Amino acid sequence: MAMGTGPIKPNGDIQEQGPHALESAIMMCIMHNYRERLSLVSAAQRLLNDQLEELVRASIQRLREADPVYQQVSDKSLNDQMRKTISLTLMRITDEPIPVSLASVAFETGQLRAIQGVDLQAVLRSFRIDLRVLWEAFLADAQTNGLGGNAAYLSELVGVWEATEVNINEVSEGYRIATDTLNQQTSELRIAVFRRLLDGPEGDSRIVSKLLSTLTFDPSESLFCVVVDLHESEYSLLSACQARLSQRGIKNYFSWHGQYLVGFVQSRAVNEDFLMVLLTEFHEYKSGFTEVRIPTTVRSAVDNTRTLVAALKSPGLHKLRQNWLTAFAYAEPTLSRAIADDVFFKFEQLTPYARGELLATIQAFFDTDGTVSLISKNMFRHRNTVRSRLAQIEELTGLRLDFPRDIAVLAVAFSTIKLND
Template identity: 30%
Template sequence: MTAQASAMPRELVEYGVTALAKVDELAAELSRRVIAAEAELAVGTLVPAEDAYQVCVDMLTEFYRYLAGDAPLDPQVVRALGQRRAEQGVPLSAVLHGFRIGGRFIWETLAATADLADRRHAEAVLSQATVLWTVLDDYSTELREAYGEAVALRTRQQQTERNHQLDTLLKSGSELGSRWAAADALGLAKRGQFQVMVADDPAPETDHICASALTRAGIASVWRISSDELAAVLTLGPRASAQDLDQALAGVQHARVGVSPVFEQISDAGLAHQRARIAAACAPSGTAEVRHYGDDPIATLASTASDTARYLADQVLGPVFALPERERASLLETLRAWFAAGGSTDMAATALFCHRNTVRYRLRHLEELTGRRLTDPRDAAQLYLAVETVVQHDEERFVAEQS
C-alpha cells in the first residue's frame, strides 16, 4: 500500500485529483448511505451524524490522495476508526458493514468515470478493481484488530475499576460512606437480600459459568477476580432459594466454595466476605465443595481460629503424627470415617471396605496413643476438633508444619 503517482495510470491520477477537490460533497453522500443502512449509526444514537460524516471525509481523502499519488495508504487512519467505534459501543458487524458500503461507493464513483467509448481509458480504470478490493480487505483486517484491541482494553479497565470498588465494599475497615459509594458504582442497592461467596483457586471462566447459572436462578452477581480467589456479591431475587444457589455454585470446579449468611445491609458485605472465607476453609483441602458459614459449628470454629486449632490438634494427635506415614494415614482415615458414620463401627467398616474388627483395633490403638476415649463425650469432642483441623489443612502439609 505504498504506490506513488508514477505507478498509477494517468486516468486514475486525474480521477484522484478531481475527487479530492469535491471530497466534502462525496463524503456527505457516503455518510447518508451509511447512516441509512445502519441503525447503530443513525442520528442521535451511538454515532452523531457529524462524526459519521467526518469519518467519510477522512477515509475518502486518504484513498483519493493515494490515487493521486500524494501519499501512500496509512493503516493508522482505519485503526483509529476501529478504536473509536469500539469505545462508542458500535457493534463490529455494523462498523464492517459501513466500511463495505464505503468500498462500494468508491468503486461506483470510480467506475462511473470510465469512458466506455475509449477502450484504453475504460480498461485503465476497470483494471484497478483487484487493487481496490485488496486494499479494502487489508483495511478490514486492520479495522477488526484495532476494534478487538480497544474492546480488550476497555474490558480490562472495567474489570480493574470493578475490582477496586469491590475491594472497598468487601473491606470491613472501609468507611461507611466509601462502602455506600462503592455499592452505588456497582449498581447495588443499599438494602435487600444479599450473600457473599468466595472460591479459592477456581478454574478459568468460573465467574462466567456461575454468573449465567445464578441469573437463571434469579440471583444477580457482581464478581471480583484475583489470582488466588474469586469473590461475588449476590443479590437474591424474591424466588431464589438456598437450593437454587447451591445448584448454581456446583459449577465451580477444582475449588472450595464458601457462602456467607444472608444479610440485609450492603454495608455489611465486609463481614460477610470474612465469613464466606471461613466457610470455604471448612471444606477439606484439595476438594471442590460448597460450604455455608455455620453449617458445621466445629469445622467453622476450627477455620475461624486456625492457628489455635492447629496448635490444639497437635496437642491431641501429636503421638499419631509421629507414626510412619502409612500407619498415621490409616488411623486418621478410620477416625474420620467413624465420626462420619455417627459412631457406628459397622458403617465405618463398610465405608472403609474392611472388617469391623479392623476398625475396632485401629480405634483402640488411637485411644491408647492419644490417651482419650471415644466413649467420653469430652474426649470425643477434642478428637473430632483435632481431626477436622487436619482435614481442613491437608494432612501431609499439616504434619510437615507441626514437625
C-alpha cells in the same frame, strides 16, 4: 497491474517478427496500462476535489440506515471521521504523499469506535459501505468521461477495493489495540475496587454502593457472597462456572483474595437452592455462601463465610446461615472450647460406646428439632430408649432440653466438639 485483458498483447505472429517487434509490443502494452492507471488517478482526484461532501453524505445516510448502532455516535464525530477515511482512500489511489493529518486516520477511527463501544463488525461495515459508495462514484465518473466500455480501465478499479482493504486492516488493528487496553484498564480497575471492597472500612454506604456499582452490581439489591478453597491453578473450573452464570444473564465477579476464591453473584431469579445448582463445580471443594442484604455488610459477609470455609473438614457447598455455630466455634476457639468443657466434662467418665451413643442422640436431636419420634426413626432406637438418653444428657450436662437458652448453650458446645474431633 490491471486485472483484465488490454486491447494490445503479444501473440505468436509478433514473436515471429523478431525481438524488436516483440519489445515494441510489450512497450505498447505497458503504455496502454499506464494510461488506464492515469485515468484512474484522475478520477480519484476529481472525486476528492469535487464530490467529497456528496460521498460523505451518501455513506453516512447508508450507514445509519444499515446499522442502528451508529445512532449513538454524534453527527459531528461520524461526519469528521467519514470525511477523513474517504479522503484517505482516494489519496491512496492517487499515489500522492498522504498528509500527516490523514496518515493514521483509519487506525485512529478503530481506536475511537472501540472507546465509543461500537461493535467491530459495525465498524467494518462502515468501511464496506464506503467501498460501495466509492465504487458507484467511480463507475459514474467512467460513464461521464467515456470510459464506461473500457474493460482495461474497469479492471483498474480493483485499486478502489485495495485502498479500502488497507483502511480496513488499519482500523481493525486500531480497534484491537484499543480494546486490549480498555479491557486491561477495566480489569485492573475492577481488581482494585474488589480489594477495596474486601479490605476497606465498612460503614459508609455511599462508598460501598459506588464500589459495588463499579463491579456492575446493583447496590439496592441483595447479592450472594461465595468463598471457595480453590487454588488459582484450577482456573478452568471457575471459567466453566462463570460461563454458566453469564449465559443466564446472572451478574457475577470472582477473584482470588488471600488463599481463597471470593465472588459475588446477583440476580432476582436466583435463590439459595438455585445457587447450589449453578455453582456445581464448587461442590468438590470446601466452600460456603451467604446472602448479603445490606451493602455495608459485604466485608463482614466475606469474612464470616471465609471463617466457615476454614472450619469445614470436608468438601461441599455450605450455607453460612445453617452453619453459624461451626463458624463461631472456629472463630472463637478459646470461648467455645471453655463452653464445651463446661458442658461435656462428665462425658469423659463414660465408655467410648456410651459417649458415642449420647453424642449421636444430640446430633439427631438437632437434626429433628427435638422430636422424639423422629429421633427414634433416624437412630433406629425405641422411643423409650431415646427418652432415656435425652434424660441422661440433661443429667450429665446440667441443661434442660426444653429451655431455649440451655439448648443454645448445648448447640455451641456440641458444634465445638464436632469441630475438634
